[in-house]
Amino acid sequence: MIDVLYFAWVRERIGLPSEKVETGAQTVADLVAELSAREERYAAAFADTSALRVALDQELSDFDASLADVREVAFFPPMTGG
Amino acid sequence: MTVRVQPDVFDPGAELTGFSTRRGDVGAIVSFTGVVRDDTGDLERLEIEHYPAMTKQAIGAMVDKAVARWALKDALVIHRYGALEPGEVIMMVATAARHRKDAFAAADFLMDFLKSRAPFWKKEITRRGASWVEAKEADEDALSRWD
Numbered sequence: 001m002i003d004v005l006y007f008a009w010v011r012e013r014i015g016l017p018s019e020k021v022e023t024g025a026q027t028v029a030d031l032v033a034e035l036s037a038r039e040e041r042y043a044a045a046f047a048d049t050s051a052l053r054v055a056l057d058q059e060l061s062d063f064d065a066s067l068a069d070v071r072e073v074a075f076f077p078p079m080t081g082g
Numbered sequence: 083m084t085v086r087v088q089p090d091v092f093d094p095g096a097e098l099t100g101f102s103t104r105r106g107d108v109g110a111i112v113s114f115t116g117v118v119r120d121d122t123g124d125l126e127r128l129e130i131e132h133y134p135a136m137t138k139q140a141i142g143a144m145v146d147k148a149v150a151r152w153a154l155k156d157a158l159v160i161h162r163y164g165a166l167e168p169g170e171v172i173m174m175v176a177t178a179a180r181h182r183k184d185a186f187a188a189a190d191f192l193m194d195f196l197k198s199r200a201p202f203w204k205k206e207i208t209r210r211g212a213s214w215v216e217a218k219e220a221d222e223d224a225l226s227r228w229d
Contacts, residue, residue, distance in 0.1 A: 008131055008203035009214050058136035060199070074133060074201075078217035081161065081202035082116055082173065082193055 002067065004031075006045075007076035010052065013045040028054050028063045031073065045075075053078055083149065083157050085141045087132065089164035094174045102156040102178035110182035112189045114175045120168035124208045130163040130172070133201035137161075144195040148177070151191070152184035159192065163202065194224045 005018045025031035029049075036043040046052070054061055055074040067073070086092075094115045102108050118128050145157045156178040166172060175192045179185040196202075204215040 005133070007133055007201070008205070055133070055136060055201070058133070058139060060140075072135070074136070076133070076201065077203065077214065078222075079198055079201055080204045080215045080217050081200040082197035 002031075002070065003072045004035075005072065005074040007074065009077055010045050010075050014041050023067075025067055027067060028056070028061065028065050028073065031067060032063065051077065083142075083145050084159070085138055085145060086160045087134075087137045087141070088160070088162060090162070092160055092162075092171065092174075094171055097158065097160065097174060098176060101158050101176050105155070107180065108155045108178045109180050110185040111176060111178045112182070112185040113177075114189050114193055116172040116174065118166050118168050118170050118172055122208070124210060125168050126207045126209060127168075128166045128172075129205040129207060129212075130166065131203045131205070132161075132163045136201045140200050141196065144192055144199065148188040148192050152177070152179055152188040154179050154184070154188055157188070157192070159196070161196065161200065161202065191228055194221070194228065197221045198225060 002021050002023060003018060004021050006014050006016065011017050023031055023034055025034050032046050032049060036046045049063055053076055054063060056065060056070045057072050098113050102111055141159050145159060148154060149157060154177055158176040161173040175189050177185045177188040198217060198221045206213055206215060
């Protein structure tokens with residue numbers, strides 16, 4: 001079981017801020033494919049992953065990264081702080 | 083080193099007055115204050131979302147890098163989230179070093195990294211609707227000069 005978090009327009013498009021996901025996905029890309037296959041709203045949010053960023057256990061990572069021992073995955077658009 | 087992430091209004095002047103003075107080993111203090119700007123005249127407010135579990139540690143990691151690279155004596159980052167109206171202070175950065183060039187460079191570095199590596203997202207609420215602020219390529223390019 002893994003905690004999946006969504007922020008900004010990813011959160012709005014998927015319609016939730018977070019959820020627990022039972023998954024056997026090996027990598028972030030596998031998880032994205034699994035979620036996208038679920039429902040149209042996920043497919044829409046993940047249509048272009050080059051427009052997205054991912055953090056694993058609160059550290060920026062990338063879509064090829066392994067999910068081994070990861071407890072929290074967060075998806076969001078490029079950050080706009082400052 | 084101080085990092086604060088908060089919804090509350092703060093007074094950048096008061097923060098600066100209390101920052102790193104009266105210690106003797108600091109010769110230069112630089113500060114930057116970010117303010118909500120309304121370019122079109124119809125901005126009602128900004129709504130700033132963040133990733134609470136990640137924000138402080140991400141900023142802390144940037145501050146640690148700046149401290150090591152420019153031998154800072156102290157650093158302060160305050161960043162707000164929630165609803166902010168035009169003219170309100172969003173955030174501030176202050177750096178203290180022995181010399182001004184280090185203090186300026188470190189503040190510039192921290193601003194570049196806060197823009198595109200701290201987990202904040204801005205949404206503009208105008209009289210015509212709401213839209214997420216998009217990251218600019220120039221902001222991403224700005225990071226590469228610190229490599």
